[in-house]
Amino acid sequence: MKKIGVLTSGGDSPGMNAAIRAVVRKAIYHDIEVYGVYHGYTGLIKGDIKKLEIGSVGDIIHRGGTMLYTARSDEFRTAEGQKKAIDQLNKFGIEGLVVIGGDGSFRGAEKLTEHGFPAIGVPGTIDNDIPGTDFTIGFDTALNTVINAIDKIRDTATSHERTYVIEVMGRNAGDIALWSGLADGAESILIPEEKFQLEDVVSRLMRGHERGKKHSIIVVAEGVGSGAEIGKQLQEATNLETRVSVLGYIQRGGTPTAFDRVLASRLGAKAVDLLLEGKAGRMVGIEQNQIVDHDISEALSKTHQIDKKMYELSQQLSI
Template sequence: MKKIGVLTSGGDAPGMNAAIRSVVRKCLYHNVEVYGIYYGYQGLIDGNIKKMELGSVGDIIQRGGTMLYTARCPEFKTDEGQQKGIEQLEKYGIEGLVVIGGDGSFMGAKKLTEKGFPCIGVPGTIDNDIAATDYTIGFDTALNTVIEAIDKIRDTATSHERTYVIEVMGRDAGDIALWAGLADGAETILIPEVDEDFNHIVDRLKRGHDRGKRHSIIIVAEGVGSGVDFGKRIQEATNFETRVTVLGHTQRGGSPTAYDRVLASRLGAKSVDLLLNGEAGRMVGIQNNQVVDHDIIEALNNKHAPDLTMYQLSKELSI
């Protein structure tokens, strides 16, 4: 294999640039030409492809977002769109593709592999919702962003003796809410994977108030529902002054943590190794701090599950 392409797709995640850098420099180390595909699968269809050199990825390891940009592309879900993408890859002589993104991006990589074009998936999403890997690129950074915000909110919650509901991202996965809630001592954590009784939440808040507790922090994963709506329900049920903060896309930005930079570098390099070894239709990941690879179909078919022992621990510590 003499030419490899790399693209980022779906939502951006801190550490994607570190992964791009790793792919590019690993390729060049092995005297393989590497091509950046801009704006994800849409750019692939449009032929927005440029050859990359060492300097192309200089001074990006510390930057959030993705230098290759990203875009949604409904057309690529069709056979016609996928064939257009393959024709563009063949036009440039690209023989393998590294796809950095989440499960939607992996589905595109799977389709290309099924059509005979070898792809490797690198999990880049703050949601940490990909099976077959302990962590995805961007999760650690997003988690630390949330924790920093909660720390600040706790200061004002204490000063004003209020209940604060904080809605965090994660799509259909509760990892950000679970980890942030445990790390910040939240009284209640709501995640889509667990059906929490609303009356139990109200009772816990009232018990805390009765013993002299003057503020409470409730973390709501967006997959559960609207934090604003939940905050209204809490105030109506308790008569406690309640405020809601929706952290939103601040969680997707910022300079990646050391962990995300190292993880991205390791996974990006592994993806190139797999392509050079003739592998296709695989995803790379990290398990027990070891870089691994799995069949991408297996990863898509299996559902990610959070560590519910952490959820139980959070309840035990927030009595």
């Protein structure tokens, strides 16, 4: 293999640039040419592809977002779009592709492999919802962003003696909510993986209020529903002054943490190794601090699981 490509797709996440850098420099170290595909699968179909050099990825390891930009592509979901993409890869002489992104991006890599084009998936998403890896690139940074925000909101909650409902991202996964809620001592954490009764949340709030607690924090994963609606219901049920904060896209940006930079570097380098070994249709991940790889189709057939013991702990500690 003499030429490989790299693209980022779907939602951006902090650490993607570090992964791109690792792919480029690891490949060049092995005398392989690297081509960057700009604007995800949309750019792949259009042939928005440029050769990358060592200097092309200089000074990006600390930057959030992705230097290759990203976009979602409905056309690539079709067989015709996938054929156009492979035609472009063949046109540039690219023999293997590293795809950095979430499950949608992985399904694109799976399709390329099914068509006979070698592709490797690198998990890059703040949602931490990819089976086959303990952590995804960007999760740790997003988590710390949320924790920092909740710390600030708690100051206001204390000053005004209010209940705050904080809605966080994660799509259909509750990892951001669970980890940030546990780290910030939230009174209740609502995640899509675990059923909850609003009455239980109300009871927990009232118990705290009766023992003199002046403020409370409720963390809600977006996959559960509207934080605004939950906040309204809680205020009506408790008669406690309640405010809602939706953190939104601030969670997707920012300088990646050391953990995400190192994780991205390790995973990006492993993806190149797999292509050099002649492997295709694989995803890389980290399990028990060891870099691993799995069949991408097998990984996508599984459902992301929350750490139930951690969830139980959060309930025990917020009595």
